[in-house]
Amino acid sequence: MGQEFAGGAGELGVEVGGVSWAWRTWAHTVSRPVRASGRFRTGASWVRITFPALLARALSDLTADERHVLRSVSLLDAFDLDLATHAAGLTHQAPARRLTERPIVTENPYAPWPYHLHGAVRSALTEADDHTDDRWTPADWHQAANLARLAGDFPTALAAVPALGWKGRHHRVLGDIHWSHADTAQAVNAFEAGRTEAEQHGAVGERAITQVRLALALSFADPARAELALAHQLLNGLDQRSNTLLAQVVALIKDAGTHGITGRAQDLHTDIEAAGLPFLHRFVELALAFHHAVRGEDQALTATIDRLRALTATGDFAYFTDIAHFMAGLPLPSPSLTHWLDGQTRTRQRWRALDTARREQQASR
Numbered sequence: 001m002g003q004e005f006a007g008g009a010g011e012l013g014v015e016v017g018g019v020s021w022a023w024r025t026w027a028h029t030v031s032r033p034v035r036a037s038g039r040f041r042t043g044a045s046w047v048r049i050t051f052p053a054l055l056a057r058a059l060s061d062l063t064a065d066e067r068h069v070l071r072s073v074s075l076l077d078a079f080d081l082d083l084a085t086h087a088a089g090l091t092h093q094a095p096a097r098r099l100t101e102r103p104i105v106t107e108n109p110y111a112p113w114p115y116h117l118h119g120a121v122r123s124a125l126t127e128a129d130d131h132t133d134d135r136w137t138p139a140d141w142h143q144a145a146n147l148a149r150l151a152g153d154f155p156t157a158l159a160a161v162p163a164l165g166w167k168g169r170h171h172r173v174l175g176d177i178h179w180s181h182a183d184t185a186q187a188v189n190a191f192e193a194g195r196t197e198a199e200q201h202g203a204v205g206e207r208a209i210t211q212v213r214l215a216l217a218l219s220f221a222d223p224a225r226a227e228l229a230l231a232h233q234l235l236n237g238l239d240q241r242s243n244t245l246l247a248q249v250v251a252l253i254k255d256a257g258t259h260g261i262t263g264r265a266q267d268l269h270t271d272i273e274a275a276g277l278p279f280l281h282r283f284v285e286l287a288l289a290f291h292h293a294v295r296g297e298d299q300a301l302t303a304t305i306d307r308l309r310a311l312t313a314t315g316d317f318a319y320f321t322d323i324a325h326f327m328a329g330l331p332l333p334s335p336s337l338t339h340w341l342d343g344q345t346r347t348r349q350r351w352r353a354l355d356t357a358r359r360e361q362q363a364s365r
Contacts, residue, residue, distance in 0.1 A: 078113035142168035182350035
C-alpha cells in the first residue's frame with residue numbers, strides 16, 4: 001500500500017523521502033472527491049490519502065495535452081514555457097502555459113528557468129503507473145529519452161532511464177549516453193547488462209544490437225577487447241542491416257591511425273547510401289575524425305568536421321561535431337548547445353585522452 005499523508009483543509013503536509021512540504025492549494029484538488037466520500041472535514045480534521053492517489057487526482061484534472069507536457073517536463077530539473085513546449089514536441093505554448101498555472105508546478109520568478117516540479121512528483125511520474133488512459137508506456141519514455149539524447153540533452157535523457165525498463169531498452173539507452181561521454185567503463189557495464197538481459201528474454205536481435213554497441217564503446221578506448229567477431233556472429237542470420245553497417249564503422253574506429261582507413265570509409269559511405277540508412281554517415285565521419293586526429297592530419301580533419309557539421313545541421317547528433325573537436329584538442333568555433341552530464345571540460349578531457357592513447361599506441365608499433 002502507498003504511504004498515507006495527512007493535512008488540514010488548508011494545507012496538505014506531505015512527507016516524501018524525508019522531506020516535508022506543503023501543498024496548500026492542493027486541498028482544492030482533492031477536496032471534491034474526498035468530501036463526497038465523507039472523509040473530508042474542515043477545521044481540525046485531517047485528510048488522509050496516499051501520495052499516488054493524490055497525484056492521480058491532480059492528473060485527472062489536467063487536459064490530455066497538459067498531462068503530455070507534464071510527463072515531458074518531469075525529465076527536466078526546471079523549465080520555462082519555450083523549453084516545456086519543445087520537450088513535449090508541441091507547436092503552441094497554450095498547454096504548457098495552462099500547466100504552469102496549476103498548483104502542481106512551483107514557480108521561482110527569479111530563476112533562469114522559473115518553473116519546476118517537486119522531485120517526488122517527477123519520480124512518481126517516471127517510475128509509477130499513473131492509471132490514466134493516456135499514460136506513457138515504456139516505449140513512450142524510450143522515445144523521449146532517445147530524442148533528448150539525439151539532441152544532446154544528456155541530463156534529460158538520463159532522467160528518463162529509470163522509467164524505461166526492459167521494454168524501453170534501458171541498458172542500451174544508458175550505454176549510448178555514456179559512450180558519447182567517452183565514459184567507457186560505464187558504457188561497457190550498461191551494454192553488458194543489456195546483453196545479459198536480452199539473453200534472459202531470448203531476444204536475439206537485442207543481444208546482437210547491444211554487442212555491436214559494446215564493441216563501439218570499446219573500439220575507441222580498448223580495441224583489443226571490442227569483440228567485433230562476436231558481434232558479427234550474433235548478427236549472422238538476422239535482418240539487421242543498420243547494425244551490420246555500424247559494425248563496419250566499429251572496425252574503422254578500431255583501426256584508426258593505420259593506413260587505408262579513408263578508402264574503407266568511402267566504400268562504407270557507398271554501402272550506407274545504397275541501404276538507405278543516411279544517419280550512419282555521421283558515424284563514419286566521426287570515425288574519420290578520430291583517425292585524422294590520431295594522425296595529426298589537420299586539413300583532412302577540418303574537411304571531416306565540415307562534413308560532420310553539415311550532416312548534423314538539423315540538431316540530431318550535433319554533439320558529434322563537439323566530440324570531433326574534443327578529440328583533436330580544438331576549441332569549439334561557437335558555444336555548444338550540448339548539455340553534458342558532468343560538463344564540457346571533463347568530457348573534452350576524456351575524448352582527448354582517447355586520442356592521446358591511440359597516438360602513443362601507434363608510435364610504439
